[in-house]
Amino acid sequence: xxxxFIVSDGVFSMDGDLAPVPxxxxxxxxxxxxxxxxxxxxxxxxxxxxxxxxARFGLTGRIDVQVGTLSKALGSQxxxxxxxxxxxxxxxxxxxxxxxxxxxxxxxxxAALAALRLLRANPGWVxxxxxxxxxxxxxxxxxxxxxxxxxxxxxxVLVGDARRAAQLAQALLERGxxxxxIRPPSVPxxxxxxxxxxxxxxxxxxxxxALEAFAAAGRRTxxxx
Numbered sequence: 001x002x003x004x005f006i007v008s009d010g011v012f013s014m015d016g017d018l019a020p021v022p023x024x025x026x027x028x029x030x031x032x033x034x035x036x037x038x039x040x041x042x043x044x045x046x047x048x049x050x051x052x053x054x055a056r057f058g059l060t061g062r063i064d065v066q067v068g069t070l071s072k073a074l075g076s077q078x079x080x081x082x083x084x085x086x087x088x089x090x091x092x093x094x095x096x097x098x099x100x101x102x103x104x105x106x107x108x109x110x111a112a113l114a115a116l117r118l119l120r121a122n123p124g125w126v127x128x129x130x131x132x133x134x135x136x137x138x139x140x141x142x143x144x145x146x147x148x149x150x151x152x153x154x155x156x157v158l159v160g161d162a163r164r165a166a167q168l169a170q171a172l173l174e175r176g177x178x179x180x181x182i183r184p185p186s187v188p189x190x191x192x193x194x195x196x197x198x199x200x201x202x203x204x205x206x207x208x209x210a211l212e213a214f215a216a217a218g219r220r221t222x223x224x225x
Contacts, residue, residue: 010053011041016154044073171217
């Protein structure tokens with residue numbers, strides 16, 4: 001039998017919650033398993049300098065394979081895999097998705113490199129992003145929306161009913177706020193929600209305007225009293 005791997009998202013896209021990386025590492029140690037961590041929603045957002053979920057827990061060296069995307073926080077396109085030299089050499093020579101695909105456009109590579117350099121030059125950006133996310137999350141909860149606790153800028157506004165979630169999303173769009181409704185089969189029945197994502201470029205005025213729109217749209221659709 002081959003080696004066993006534990007595979008997990010670092011940040012789960014629907015709820016914005018973090019994987020329990022310390023527990024995964026303990027489990028891997030117990031059973032002699034490796035860990036593959038998908039940090040698509042964590043790169044540039046979580047951990048010191050946006051280094052990812054494992055860095056957030058101080059466990060970067062305990063992850064065998066870390067994958068991520070250049071198309072979310074970094075604003076480019078493409079993806080990456082990090083791991084040991086042996087692993088990377090193996091993938092370069094055996095991974096069909098690498099061997100038989102076209103290289104990324106130079107413009108995309110340049111954009112990703114520029115984004116990484118900006119992150120490195122501005123170590124406070126991640127904390128600023130988290131502060132803005134916390135402000136909006138607390139504001140939505142204060143209005144009466146069902147918003148789980150969390151530390152990422154992915155903020156789920158739980159509605160439950162799929163039709164009502166769509167109505168809330170439309171009412172927000174009419175007020176200049178794009179917060180798409182996530183409905184089955186993307187989530188289980190009865191767990192429809194709006195997924196709100198905060199960006200570093202959002203100003204305090206932007207966030208206050210969003211809260212005003214949520215208050216009006218929520219009352220209009222009966223999601224809040």
